[in-house]
Amino acid sequence: MGSRLELQSLLEDIFVSLGMTNTSAHSRVYFQPPETVKMTYPCIVYTLDRIDTRYANDKPYLHNRAYKITIIDKNPDSEIPDRVGELPMCSFTRKFTNDNLNHFVFRLYY
Numbered sequence: 001m002g003s004r005l006e007l008q009s010l011l012e013d014i015f016v017s018l019g020m021t022n023t024s025a026h027s028r029v030y031f032q033p034p035e036t037v038k039m040t041y042p043c044i045v046y047t048l049d050r051i052d053t054r055y056a057n058d059k060p061y062l063h064n065r066a067y068k069i070t071i072i073d074k075n076p077d078s079e080i081p082d083r084v085g086e087l088p089m090c091s092f093t094r095k096f097t098n099d100n101l102n103h104f105v106f107r108l109y110y
Helices: 004-017 080-085
Strands: 029-031 043-056 059-073 090-098 101-109
Touching (some): 004 080, 080 090, 080 101
Antiparallel strands (some): 043 059, 090 101
C-alpha cells in the first residue's frame, strides 16, 4: 500500500482523466478539510477511516489503512464514482443527498 500523498495524487489523476482540467485537480481533492474551506464541486473529500492491524506472536506486523472517500457532485449521474469504484480494494458504502449535492461514499484500503 502507498502513502497518503500517493493516494492524493491518484485521486487528482481521476479528475485529469475525465478532462476536468479547467481548474486545478489539486483544488478538487481535499484531505480532512476544515469547515472554513470553500470547496469547488465536483470534488473528492477523504479521511482516514480505520487501521486494521494483524498480529503474529502477540505483536503487530501489518497495518492496513482504510480511507473514507466521498465524492460530492451536483450531477447524480457523475462519472467520478465509477472511476473511484474501479480502484483496487475499493467498495461502495452508500449514497445520500444533502443541500442538492449528491454524496457517493466509498471505503478504500490503500
